[in-house]
Amino acid sequence: MFGLSLNAQTFWTGLVVAIVGFFSSFPIFLQGVEAMGASPAQASSAVMAGSVAMGIAAIFLSLRYKMPASVAWSTPGAALLAVSVPDAAGFAGAVGAFVFAGVLGVVSGFWRPLARLAAAIPAPITMAMLSGVLFSICLVPFRSLAEAPAIAVPIMLTWFVVGQFSRLFAVPASVVALVVLVVLHNDGFPVPPDILTDLVVVMPVFSLSAILSLGLPLFLVTTATQNIPGVSVLKANGYEPPSGSLFATVGVFSILSAPFGAISTCVAAITAAMCCDENAHPDPAQRYMAAVWAGLFYCLFGVLAAGVTFIAGLAPPLAMATLAGVALFNVFANSASVALGNEDTREAAALTFVMTASGVTMLGLGAAVWGLLVGCAVHLIKVKTTRAR
Numbered sequence: 148m149f150g151l152s153l154n155a156q157t158f159w160t161g162l163v164v165a166i167v168g169f170f171s172s173f174p175i176f177l178q179g180v181e182a183m184g185a186s187p188a189q190a191s192s193a194v195m196a197g198s199v200a201m202g203i204a205a206i207f208l209s210l211r212y213k214m215p216a217s218v219a220w221s222t223p224g225a226a227l228l229a230v231s232v233p234d235a236a237g238f239a240g241a242v243g244a245f246v247f248a249g250v251l252g253v254v255s256g257f258w259r260p261l262a263r264l265a266a267a268i269p270a271p272i273t274m275a276m277l278s279g280v281l282f283s284i285c286l287v288p289f290r291s292l293a294e295a296p297a298i299a300v301p302i303m304l305t306w307f308v309v310g311q312f313s314r315l316f317a318v319p320a321s322v323v324a325l326v327v328l329v330v331l332h333n334d335g336f337p338v339p340p341d342i343l344t345d346l347v348v349v350m351p352v353f354s355l356s357a358i359l360s361l362g363l364p365l366f367l368v369t370t371a372t373q374n375i376p377g378v379s380v381l382k383a384n385g386y387e388p389p390s391g392s393l394f395a396t397v398g399v400f401s402i403l404s405a406p407f408g409a410i411s412t413c414v415a416a417i418t419a420a421m422c423c424d425e426n427a428h429p430d431p432a433q434r435y436m437a438a439v440w441a442g443l444f445y446c447l448f449g450v451l452a453a454g455v456t457f458i459a460g461l462a463p464p465l466a467m468a469t470l471a472g473v474a475l476f477n478v479f480a481n482s483a484s485v486a487l488g489n490e491d492t493r494e495a496a497a498l499t500f501v502m503t504a505s506g507v508t509m510l511g512l513g514a515a516v517w518g519l520l521v522g523c524a525v526h527l528i529k530v531k532t533t534r535a536r
Contacts, residue, residue, distance in 0.1 A: 154428060154433065154436060156426070156427065156428050156429075156437075157427055157428050157433065157434065157436035157437040157439075157440055158436075158440050160421065160422065160424075160426060160427040160428075160437040160440070160441075161422075161436070161437045161438070161439065161440025161441040161442075161443070161444060162440065162441075162444055163315075163421070164217065164418045164421050164422060164437065164438070164440075164441040164444075165440075165441045165444030165445050165448065166319055166444075167315050167316070167318075167319060167417075167418065167421070168201075168217075168219055168415065168417075168418045168441065168445070169198060169444075169445060169448045170318065170319040170322045171315075171318040171319060171474055172219070172220065172222040172225070172474065173194060173455060174322075174459070174467055174470045174471040174474055175222060175225045175226050175229060175284070175471045175474060175475060176193070176194060176197065176220060176222070176225045176410060177190055177194065177456065177459055177467065177471075178225070178229040178284075178467070178468070178471050179224070179225030179226065179227075179228035179229045179410055180193045180225075180228070180238070180241075180408055180410065182228055182229045182230070182231065182233065183228055183231075183233050183234070183237075183238050183241035183361075184233050184237040184238040184241065185238045185241075185408055186238075187456065187460060188345070188347050189238060189347050189349060189408050190408070190456055191344050191345070191347075191452050191453045191455075191456040191457075192344065192345065192346050192347035192407050192408050192452075193407065193408030193409050193410070194344070194409075194449065194452035194455060194456060195344040195346065195407070195449040195450065195452040195453075196346065196404040196407035196408060196409035196449070197220040197404060197409035197410060197412070197449070198220070198445050198446065198448050198449030198452060199404070199445070199446050199449040199450070200220075200400040200401070200403065200404035200409055200412045201218040201219055201220055201400070201412050201415075201442070201445055202218075202441075202442040202443065202444070202445030202446035202449065203400070203442065203446065204218040204396060204397055204400045204412055204442070205217055205218040205438050205439070205441060205442035205445065206438075206439050206442035206443065207396070208392075208393060208396055208438075209435040209436075209438040209439045209442070210435070210439060212388065212389065212392075212435075213432065213435050214381060214386040214388060214434075214435050215381070215386075215419060215422030215423050215427065215434045215435045215437055215438040216381070216388065216393060216414070216419070216435070216438055217377070217414075217415040217418040217419035217421075217422050217438045217441060218397060218400075218412060218413070218414060218415055218438075218442070219373065219412075219413055219414075219415035219418060220409065220410055220411065220412060220413070221365065221368070221369040221373055221410055221411040221412070221413045222373075222475075222478070223277050223280070223368045223369065223372045223373065223478070224248075224365045224368055224369050224410050224411050224413075225410050226277075226280050226281055226284060226475060226478075227280050227361075227364055227365060227368055227515055228241070228361065228365070228410065229284060229471070230280055230283050230284065230506060230514075230515075231360065231361060231513050231515070232360070232508050232513060234352075234354065234356065234357040234360075234361065235354070235356070236352040236354060236357070238349055238408070239349055239350060239351060239352040240352045240354055240357045240361075241357065241361060242349045242350075242351040242352070242405055242406060242408060243351035243352045243353040243354065243357055243358075243362075244357040244358060244360075244361035244362035244365060245351070245362070245365070245401065245405035245409070245410060245411065246351050246353075246362075246401075246402055246405045246406070247353070247357075247358050247362035247363075247366075248361075248362045248363075248365040248366040248369065248401065248411050249398050249399070249400075249401030249402035249405055249411060249412075250398070250402060251362070251363075251366040251398070252366060252369070252370070252374075252394055252395070252397060252398025252401055252411065252413075253394075253395050253398035253399055253402070254398075255366075255370060255374075255394050255395075255398070256390075256391045256392065256393070256394035256395025256396070256398060257391065257395055259391065265366070265367055265370040265371055265375075268367070268371060268519070268523060269492050269495075269526060270371070270485060271485060271486045271487070271488070271489050271492040271493070271495070271496040272486075272492065272495055272496055272499050272519065272522040272523060272526060273367070273368070273371040273372065273519075274372070274482040274483070274485040274486040274496070275482075275483075275486035275487075275495075275496035275497070275499035275500040275503070275518070275522060276364075276368065276499050276500075276503050276515055276518050276519050276522070277368060277372055277478075277482045277486075278479055278482040278483040278486050278500055278503075279499065279500040279501070279502070279503025279504040279514070279515070279518055280368075280503055280504075280515055281475050281478060281479040281482065282479065282500075282503075282504045283504065283506065284468075284471060284472050284475055285472050285475055285476055285479045286472070287465070287468045287469060287471070287472040288302070288303055288468075288469045288472040288473055291465045291468070291469045291472075294465060295463070295464060295465045295466075298328060298463050298464070298465055298466050298469060299465065299469050301324050301327070301328060302321050302324050302325060302328070302466065302469050302470055302473060303321075303469070303473055305317075305320050305321050305323070305324040306318065306320070306321040306473040306476075309321075314477065315421075317473075318470075318473065318474045321470055321473055321474070322470065325462060325466055325467075325470050326458060328462065328463055328466055329458055329461050329462050329463070329466075332461070332462070332463045333461055337457070337458065337461050339453060339454040339457040339458070340457070341453045341454075341457075342451065342453065342454060343450060343451070343453065344449070344450060344451065344452040344453040345453070346407050347407065347408065348406055348407060349406060349407070349408055350406070351405065351406060355511075356511040356512075359511070359512055359516065360508075360511065360512050360513040360516060361513070363516070364513070364515045364516055364519070365410070365411055366411075367519070368515075369411045369413045370394075370413075372482075373413035373414060373415065373416065374393070374394055374397070374413050374414045376416040377393075377413070377414030377415050377416045377419050378390045378393060378414060379416075380416050380419045380420050380423065381419060381423065384420075384423035384431070385431060386423075386431075393414050394414070397411075397412045397413050397414055398412075400412040401413075418441065419438075421437075422434055422435075422437040422438045422441065483500075486499075486500060487500075491529075492526060494525060494529070495522045495523075495525040495526040495529065496522060498518075498521050498522055498525055499518040499519065499521060499522030500518070501518075502514060502517050502518035502521050502522075503515050503517075503518030503519075504518075
């Protein structure tokens with residue numbers, strides 16, 4: 148069942164995929180868990196668990212099905228958490244929501260109606276919710292220009308200049324700019340006290356408020372913007388992915404990694420496209436090894452997560468928030484384009500965006516949930532009105 152094919156091309160593609168996948172999204176992952184109340188040790192554990200989970204999941208799925216099944220942590224989910232109100236139980240309540248989202252992921256793999264229900268929400272409305280979540284995060288770099296220009300300008304300028312040549316490496320290059328700022332801010336390169344990362348167990352606390360405000364939106368945004376597009380990328384490249392097995396597997400890894408603080412594991416789309424490309428290997432049947440190598444590097448990055456979070460903790464004020472903002476610029480632009488591109492759903496999507504971006508919390512439910520509810524309700528009313536004419 149598990150055969151290995153060694154090739155330099157797949158090795159280097161896997162390394163690039165891992166660098167892009169990890170360093171383009173870890174800033175918002177950190178913001179997400181820290182917004183939920185994670186301590187520095189818990190945040191390091193979360194990064195390690197999330198990275199190792201997506202690494203092992205990618206290795207298993209790619210070897211099992213002989214296709215480049217790239218896996219990631221849920222960047223949209225992390226962005227959702229970064230702008231959400233923490234649960235009353237603190238990080239333990241958020242971990243309970245992570246477990247719940249993972250359970251829904253497993254169920255969606257075995258019980259297709261749940262996956263179809265998530266997919267039934269019109270894409271413009273889902274993308275409007277996502278862009279509403281990202282909006283406040285993407286504002287931070289511009290606010291930083293006024294409050295801390297010496298911090299914001301190098302990061303934003305690096306992102307923009309490198310992005311003109313390679314969008315994939317724009318954010319990793321900005322990470323390098325951040326490291327330079329850390330060195331200047333601390334009069335030298337700080338050496339982490341610990342090279343290896345310790346796992347910290349957080350016993351989940353389950354509550355209805357956390358499930359509705361965090362767990363359910365996390366499942367929906369992960370399924371709609373990561374799992375389903377990830378499977379679509381594989382299909383578009385000539386593979387026949389068993390979507391149910393993929394959804395269930397990443398759901399299982401989400402459940403297993405959640406007690407260590409990790410946000411949902413999911414099927415990747417962008418990095419899957421990189422692994423499916425002919426640059427990964429001339430033979431499509433051998434491209435799965437690129438995802439395997441990427442998985443191995445994800446595991447390595449996870450083991451060294453303590454150093455990453457240590458450097459991040461020493462960054463000047465607003466530096467990490469600025470980095471997270473530029474990391475999500477393109478995601479925001481793409482999601483907003485999809486949200487407002489269709490005239491039939493534009494009004495519902497606009498209301499979803501505004502409600503989500505407002506950040507309001509009512510009846511224990513966060514803005515993302517209300518945005519989704521308002522958008523779906525308006526869309527259904529418009530559909531029924533149109534049919535009645």
